[in-house]
Amino acid sequence: MLKNKKILLGVSGGIAVYKACGLASKLTQVGAEVRVIMTESAREFVSPLTFQALTRNPVYTDTFDEKNPKKIAHIDIADWADIAIIAPATANIIGKLASGQADDMLSTTMLATQAEVYIAPAMNVHMYAHPAVIKNMKQLESWGYHFIEPGAGYLACGYVGKGRLEEPEEIVSVIQRHVSQQQYLHGKKILISAGPTREIVDPVRFFSNRSSGKMGFALAEAAANLGAEVTLVSGPVNLQINHPNIRRIDITSAEEMFDVITDHFDQQDIVIKSAAVADYRPKFIHQGKMKKKDGNYTIEMERTKDILATLGEKKKHQFLVGFAAETDTPIEYGLGKLDHKNLDAIVVNDISSDGAGFEGDTNIVTYINKKKQQESIHQATKTDIAYKLFEWIIRDLKDDDR
Template sequence: MINNKRIVLGVSGGIAAYKACALTSKLTQQGADVKVVMTDNAQKFVSPLTFQALSRNPVYTDTFDEKDPAKIAHIDLADWADITLLAPATANIIGKVANGIADDMLSTILLATQSQVYIAPAMNVHMYAHPAVKANMKQLTSWGYHFIEPGAGYLACGYVGKGRLEEPESIITAIEEHQKQNGRLTGKKVLISAGPTKEKVDPVRFFTNRSTGKMGFALAEAASSMGAEVTLVTGPVNLSLSDDRVQRIDVVTAEEMHEAMHARFEAQDVVIKAAAVADYRPKQVYEEKMKKHDGTWQVEMERTKDILQSLAERKTDQFLVGFAAETKDPVDYGIKKLQQKDLDAIVINNVAADGAGFGGDTNIVTYVNRAHEKKNISKASKQQIARRILELILQDMKDEKK
C-alpha cells in the first residue's frame, strides 16, 4: 500500500524529529517517493541535509523559496501528494491546521492539500491531555484527518505517559491498514438518508424531531472515503459536507424524502436509512397562520409513507439497512423492526443513553444482521461508528456471496 505512493512528510519542531529520519528511510525502502517539509524549529533538531540524503529529494523549508518560477511551490507540492503525513506533530502545528493558520511552508501545504492526511502527535503528556489540544484534534478528525495515536512511555521531558511519537514501523502499518480499508467500497453505489423531516401545520409552524443528521453525514463521508459513489438525501439540517464527492439532495418533508429515495434506489448496492422521518403529519395544512384562541386546539395527524418498508418491498440485490432509535428495550424493538421490514441489517441505539442519540458527537449502537448476529459498538465518535458500521455491512455482503 506504500509502494509507488507520493508522500509529503511534514516534520515539526519536537525532539521526536529524529524518529522522522528513520521513518523517511523506511518509507523510501518500501518504494514510496518521499518529499520532506520542515518547520524552522524542526531544523534545530535535525538538518535538512539528513532528510535530503535519506529521501533523495529536495527538502522544503521556506514558503518563499520558489525554485521553479513556473510553479508555486507549496501548491505544487500539495497537489503532488497522494498522502500527507505529519510526524512528529506538535501541539503547535495541530493548533495551526485546526484553526486555518498558514504561516509557513508546512502549514500552508496542510491547508492546500486534497490528499489524505495522517497525523502522528508527539508532545508532553499534559500537553496531549490539554482541552485545547483535544478540541483541535477532535475538529481535525471531524474534517477527515486521520490520527495515529502516540505511544505511552518515558518522554524526553522526564515524564512517563502518553505522548511519545509512535515507532516508524507502527506508523507505516497504521497507514497501510487505513489505505486497505479506503478502497473496500470502490465501484459500489451507496444511498444514505439523514436528518429529520419537517411537516407543515401553517406558514409559521411545523412538526419535526431532534435529529441533527450527524450520523447520516458521518456515514456518507466514511463511505466516500472508502471509495463508494455516495448519494446523501438529507432533511433540513445545519451541516455541510467536507467531502465534495458526495452528491447531496436536500428535502424537507417525509413525502419528498420518500420520492428522493425511491427515485435513486434501483441503481444502488447499499442503502442506509439513517434519517428520522416523521411517522405522522398534520391531516390539514392551513394556508394562513392559525391565531391563538380560547380553549384547546386539536391537530389531527395522518400516517406518512413508510419509506423503509416500501424500499424493502422493491429490493432486489440491494443491501438494505435501517436505524432504530429507541428509549425502551431498544434491541428487542430493533430486532422486531428488522424482521417486520425484512431488512438485511439494522443499527439500534438508545437515544436516552448518555453519549448516544441525537445532537451529540458520539454514539453507542448495536448492529444486528439478518442472521440476528449482534455486534455492540461502544461509545465513540460518530465518524468512528460510521466506519465500523460500513465494515460490518461489507462483511455481511461478503458472507452472503459465499
C-alpha cells in the first residue's frame, strides 16, 4: 500500500531517534520514497548522513538552506508529500503544531503540508500525561492529525510506563492499514478527460479555450491515489503527471478526443468528462498559411460531435459525470444538462466567480446527482475538490447498487 508513496519523515529530538532510523529503512524497503527533516535537537543524537544513506535522499535541516533558488524548500517538500510522519514526536513539536508556531524547517513544513499527518509521540511518562500535552494532542486530533500511541515499558529516563516510541514495524503497519481503508476506488477503472482541444484553421492558427487541465489532472491523481486504474485523456496542456496507476493519452482536436474516449468507454466503471471540448471547428482547414487581406474575414464553422451526449446514449453500467462551466444561471443550466445528456451527476461551476474557473489552482463547484441532490464547495484547491467529488461519486454508486 505504500509502494511509490512520497513520505516525509520528520525527526524531532529525543533518544528514540535511533528508532526513526529503523522506520526510515522499513519505509524504503516497502517501496516508499522517503525524505527526512531533522530538527537541531535530533541531530544531537544521530547524524543526517545516517538518514541520507538509508533513504538515498538528501536530508533537510535548515529552513534557510535553499538549494534551488527557483523553489522555496519547505513549501516544495510540503507539496511533494503524500504522507507525513513525525517520529519521534516530542512534546515540543506537538506544542508548536497545536499553537501554529513555525520557527524551524520541520514546523514550517508541517504547517504548510496538505498531506495526511501521522504523529508518533515519544517522551517521559509524566510528560505524556501532562494536561498541556494532552490538550495539544486533542487539538491536533480535532484537525485531522493521526496519532500512533507510544508503547508502555522501560523508558530511557529510567521510568516504567507509557511514552516509548512505537516500534517501526508497527508504525508502518498502522499507516498501511489506514491507507488501505482509503483505497475505496481499488479495482475501479476510471476514464477522465482534461484540458482544452485545438481546432486547426491553418498550419499556424487554431481555435481553443482557456482550460489549463488542472481540474482533470487533479481528478486523475486523486483517483489513482485512491486505488483506481486511471485513463487520462488530455488536450494540449503544460502539465506533467507521474503515477503508476495513470495511463495518459494526449490528443489535440475534439474529433481525436471523441475517438479515444468512445474507444475506451465500454471498459470503464466511472467516466468524468472535465475537458473543455470545442463545440465548433472550422469547416475547412487551409493547407497553407492564410494570408492577411484587406477587410474582414469570415470562417465557416461546423458542430463537433457531442462527446457527453454520445456517452449518455451508450452507457450501460458506467457512472457518467459531466462538467458545466457557466457564467449565467449555472445551476439551472447544469440541471438541464444532467437530464438532457443522461448523466449520473454533473459538476457545475460559475467561472465568473473569483477563485473559480480556468487556469487557477482553486475552484468553486456544486455537485448534483440524478436525484437532484446538491453538494457545494464554496472555494477550495482543485486537489481537495477532486477528493471530495470522489466521496460523493462512491456514495451515489453505492446508493445505485453498482
